[in-house]
Each structure stands twice: as C-alpha cells, then as structure tokens.
Amino acid sequence: xxxxxxxxAGASLALAALxxxxxxxxxxxxxxxxxxxxxxxxxxxxxxxVIARIVxxxxxxxxxQSIIIENVVGAGGTTASARAARAANDGYTLITGHMGTHAxxxxxxxxxxxxxxxxxxxxxxxxxxxxxxxxxxxxPPKDLKEFVTYVKANAEKVNAAxxxxxxxxxxxxxxxxxxxxxxxxxxxxxxxxxxxxxxxAGQVDYMCDQIVNAVPQINAGTIKxxxxxxxxxxxxxxxxxxxxxxxxxxxxxxxWNAIFAPxxxxxxxxxxxxxxxxxxxxxxxxxxxxxxxxxxxxQPADRTPEALGTLVxxxxxxxxxxxxxxx
Numbered sequence: 001x002x003x004x005x006x007x008x009a010g011a012s013l014a015l016a017a018l019x020x021x022x023x024x025x026x027x028x029x030x031x032x033x034x035x036x037x038x039x040x041x042x043x044x045x046x047x048x049x050v051i052a053r054i055v056x057x058x059x060x061x062x063x064x065q066s067i068i069i070e071n072v073v074g075a076g077g078t079t080a081s082a083r084a085a086r087a088a089n090d091g092y093t094l095i096t097g098h099m100g101t102h103a104x105x106x107x108x109x110x111x112x113x114x115x116x117x118x119x120x121x122x123x124x125x126x127x128x129x130x131x132x133x134x135x136x137x138x139x140p141p142k143d144l145k146e147f148v149t150y151v152k153a154n155a156e157k158v159n160a161a162x163x164x165x166x167x168x169x170x171x172x173x174x175x176x177x178x179x180x181x182x183x184x185x186x187x188x189x190x191x192x193x194x195x196x197x198x199x200x201a202g203q204v205d206y207m208c209d210q211i212v213n214a215v216p217q218i219n220a221g222t223i224k225x226x227x228x229x230x231x232x233x234x235x236x237x238x239x240x241x242x243x244x245x246x247x248x249x250x251x252x253x254x255x256w257n258a259i260f261a262p263x264x265x266x267x268x269x270x271x272x273x274x275x276x277x278x279x280x281x282x283x284x285x286x287x288x289x290x291x292x293x294x295x296x297x298x299q300p301a302d303r304t305p306e307a308l309g310t311l312v313x314x315x316x317x318x319x320x321x322x323x324x325x326x327x
Contacts, residue, residue, distance in 0.1 A: 028268035031091050032065040038259075039070050039084050039095040041077030042163055043191025047129055047212035048077075051257045052096040054289050055126050058280035063272070073190040076166025077101035078109055085114035089262040091269035094123070099255045103315035104171040107323040116316065121270055122308035123259040124277040128296030129210035130234055131172045131253040133226040133243070134218075136202045144226040144246035148180060151206070155182040161195040161204040164188050168255040169195060172229070173208040175322055179250045199223055210255050211236065211294030229253040236294035254296070258308050270305055278303050 038056050040049045049071060056067040072080035081101045087093035095101075102116040114120075133144065141147040151158050160177075162170035169192050177183060187204050189195040192213050198204045200222045211228070215236050218225045227246040228234055243251045259277060261270060280286050281297055290297055301307060 028091075028266040031269050031272060032063055034092065035066040035068055036060075036063070036091070037070050037093045038067050039072055039080050039093065041072060041080030041095065041097065041101050042167070043073050043193045044069075044071050045193035046163065046191045046196075047168070047210035047255075048096055048098055048257050049191075049193070050212050050293065051127050051129070051290070051295065054286060055277060055280045056096075058283050058286050059273075059276040062276040062279050071191075074164070076105065076108070076164035076170060078105050078112060078114075078166055081105070081116075082113035084260070085119035085262060087262050089121075089264040089266075091261060091265055091273065093262065094273070095120075095260050096126070096257055097260050098168055098257045099315055099319075100166045100168045100171050102258070102260065102312050104168075104319045104323055105166045106316050107320040108166045108171075116312050117309070119263050120260040121263055121265045122305045122312065123261055123270055124274045124303050124305060125256060125258045125298045125308050125311065126277065126281070127212075127257055127290055128298065129168075129212050129255045129257065130294060130296065131168070131208050131229040131255060132211055132214050132218075132237075132240070133176065133206070133229070133251075134199060134209055134214055135206040135224045135226065136199055136204065137221065137223055138202060139205055139224060141226070144241070144243070144248055147206075147226050148248060151182055151184065152180060155184055158205045159185040159187050161187045161189060161198055161207040163192040163195050164190070167192065169207055169209050171319065171323065172253045172255065175253055176208055176251050178322065179248070196223075208253070215292075215294050234294045236292060256311070258311075274303070274305055 038052055040052050042048050053069055060067045077100055084095035105112055141150045160173050195207060196213055199207055200217060217223045225240045227243045228240050229243045229251050233242055287297060
C-alpha cells in the first residue's frame with residue numbers, strides 16, 4: 001500500500017472512531033428505544049422474581065418501554081449471572097442479582113465464569129429481605145430452642161431445602177448450620193419457589209428463606225416460622241420472634257436484591273436506570289407491596305450505584321470466610 005492508501009486508511013479509522021464517540025452518547029441519550037430484558041436468576045414465584053416484577057413494573061412506566069422478565073435457572077443463579085455478564089453492554093439486558101449471585105458465589109464457585117465486581121456495573125439496590133428459619137408444619141419442635149436441640153440430635157436424618165448452591169436459601173442455611181455445628185442433607189431445587197412448595201407439602205424438613213417468599217405461607221399456617229434473623233421483629237410478621245429473642249443470637253442474616261448491568265454499560269444509561277428504580281421505590285403502591293411482603297426498603301443514600309458497589313465488596317468479604325470451607 002502506498003503513502004496515499006495508508007493515509008486514506010488512517011483517515012477512515014480516525015473518522016470511524018470519531019463517529020463512534022459521537023454516536024454512543026447519542027444512543028445513551030435516546031435510551032431506551034425498545035424493550036429491556038431483565039434476567040431473574042431463579043424460577044418464577046421466588047423472592048427475587050417477586051421483587052423484580054414489583055419494581056420493574058413501575059420502572060417500565062418511567063422509562064417508556066416494557067421490561068420483560070426472563071427467568072433463567074441453574075447453579076444457584078450463577079448460570080443466569082454468567083449469561084448477563086456476557087450480554088451486550090447497551091442497557092437492554094440487565095439482571096436482578098442478590099447476595100448469593102453477587103457475593104457468596106465468589107467463595108463457593110472457584111471457577112466462576114464472572115466476577116461480581118469486575119463483570120457488572122451496579123445500578124441500584126431494590127430491597128433488603130430478612131431471613132427466616134422455617135419448617136414443615138408438622139415438624140416436631142415447637143420453638144427455636146427445641147429446633148436447635150432436635151436438629152443437633154438428628155443431624156444425619158433431617159434435611160434442608162434450598163434453591164441451589166450459592167442461592168440465598170443455601171448460603172443462609174450454611175451459616176445456620178455452621179452456628180449449630182451440623183451438616184444435614186441438603187435438598188436442592190431450581191428456585192426458592194419450588195423449594196417452598198416442597199416444604200409446604202412436607203417433603204423436606206426445614207429451610208432458611210427470604211421473608212418475601214414466606215409471609216403468605218406463614219399467615220396461612222402451611223409452614224412453621226421459628227425466628228427471623230434480624231435485630232428487630234418485622235412488621236409483616238409481628239408474632240415471629242427474632243433469633244436473639246428465641247435464644248440463637250449468633251444467627252443474623254439479611255439478603256438483598258439489586259439491579260446490575262454488564263460491565264461497560266454507558267454511565268448515562270446507568271443513571272437513567274437508577275433514577276427509574278429510585279422513583280419506583282418512592283412510589284406509594286410499590287412501597288406498600290414490598291412492605292406487605294416484609295421487605296426492607298433501602299434509604300436514599302443506599303440506592304446509588306456507588307453504594308451498591310460498596311455493598312457487593314463488603315458482602316464478598318463477609319461471606320468468604322464463612323463459605324470457603326463449604327466451597
């Protein structure tokens with residue numbers, strides 16, 4: 001290629017780069033121009049799915065485009081998370097992740113196909129979800145003290161349901177089992193919804209679950225609730241004691257759900273998504289629905305992308321020493 005050809009090629013590359021620099025912000029400014037896919041890493045009907053549907057329903061109104069929920073199950077939510085991490089970083093594929101997929105997964109899966117901090121852009125925290133110690137309605141222990149005594153004496157016979165290794169139900173019960181010094185049989189399901197169905201049917205003995213999934217069943221009397229693993233009782237279940245009140249103060253656990261986008265998603269798009277999520281959390285109808293399910297709505301300072309990034313970092317540090325031996 002002669003000098004003229006090289007110069008022309010160089011000019012073309014420079015022009016392409018310039019156009020790209022101009023077009024990208026313009027696209028971000030127009031965003032969104034079509035429907036958005038929100039990946040939920042568990043089966044429909046579970047806590048993450050319910051929270052995602054409540055919040056994104058309002059977000060869609062703000063953004064002027066539909067948000068389509070796509071449930072992708074498998075490997076404690078890591079299958080869906082890996083898929084979301086590989087998606088185009090244009091704001092049209094997002095994921096509602098949680099404490100399991102974006103923190104506990106790090107120590108549990110040595111060959112994880114993504115990294116919560118390096119593969120995603122944090123968008124915003126949606127809700128905190130306290131953890132409950134639950135059991136089938138005919139499980140013999142009457143209260144938490146009897147539960148502790150019973151499972152310790154029958155550790156080789158009892159079983160605990162969960163939504164897959166790395167899920168909130170798995171991770172929180174790993175913490176409980178660690179506190180109690182037991183290793184019961186784990187029974188995995190493709191989501192917390194199916195696990196809860198098995199508990200209601202009496203097919204499994206107990207489980208640790210997010211309050212969002214449990215309130216209707218507890219109020220209906222189809223399962224037992226021994227305690228809630230937070231410092232204070234929850235208004236949606238005022239008769240359920242805290243683990244400290246019930247005699248097991250060492251077990252404290254609260255999960256969370258949040259929106260993430262693939263790494264490299266433009267900042268203006270992240271800002272638009274965050275603003276829509278914040279507006280949803282300020283809506284009276286959305287708040288009422290979340291609070292009725294026992295969710296904890298984050299304070300304004302905790303709803304920023306930066307705050308979510310800090311939360312993910314702190315949660316990885318918190319769960320790594322607890323779960324590394326189990327992993």
